[in-house]
Amino acid sequence: MDFLDIHTHKVATQPGVISIQSLSLTSDIFLAMPKTKPISVGLHPWFAKIDQLEPQMKYLSVVANQSNVKQVGECGLDRLRGENLENQILILEKQIELAEKIDKPLILHCVKCFSELIAIKDRLKVKVPMIIHGFNKNEGLGKQLLDKGFLLSFGITALKENSGAAKLIESTDHFFLETDDTDISIQEIYKVAAILKKCTVDELKARIFADWNKFV
Numbered sequence: 001m002d003f004l005d006i007h008t009h010k011v012a013t014q015p016g017v018i019s020i021q022s023l024s025l026t027s028d029i030f031l032a033m034p035k036t037k038p039i040s041v042g043l044h045p046w047f048a049k050i051d052q053l054e055p056q057m058k059y060l061s062v063v064a065n066q067s068n069v070k071q072v073g074e075c076g077l078d079r080l081r082g083e084n085l086e087n088q089i090l091i092l093e094k095q096i097e098l099a100e101k102i103d104k105p106l107i108l109h110c111v112k113c114f115s116e117l118i119a120i121k122d123r124l125k126v127k128v129p130m131i132i133h134g135f136n137k138n139e140g141l142g143k144q145l146l147d148k149g150f151l152l153s154f155g156i157t158a159l160k161e162n163s164g165a166a167k168l169i170e171s172t173d174h175f176f177l178e179t180d181d182t183d184i185s186i187q188e189i190y191k192v193a194a195i196l197k198k199c200t201v202d203e204l205k206a207r208i209f210a211d212w213n214k215f216v
């Protein structure tokens, strides 16, 4: 069974690893959009501009239909970078609308905007899976998000002993793992997570794939 890296910004070529490369339509070259390997496409909150929203959504709506596009995103909210929050919410809601229409999961970036994100999910009654990538906050917030029906993905920096992510891995069976923009290998991240989970890497791979297969 392969390793699943649910969110990376690198071009992956390793055998035995299925990685979903995340491309932002605001900065990656449109015409070079890969046609076969698994990718996610979206308007990243750092780069998305409200005055470009209409043409970019038009383009995204076409690209997102490609069968190798596994997720819409990363998209989301960031209190520290990008457009003002009001505009970021508009940009995110358009992408949620698209994900719902084509029935694909959302991969979400969220910095200091978790209550806004929860409110949007409630208000729009989002049905597609909403995966928060790179979650590295405390266990209490993680549990609150899981209760609200979000899914969480962890990278290596989150997996330190006694971190919120480490505790969440111990207390839940459903999570994803990712390399994001780090140089660490996905194998290494699985190894650390398997130790925290007190299971084998193979068991972890099987569990993560079972979850992933539910919505692809």
Ligand SMILES: [Zn+2]
Pocket (backbone or CB within 6 Å): 007, 009, 022, 074, 180, 181
């Ligand atoms: Zn990312």
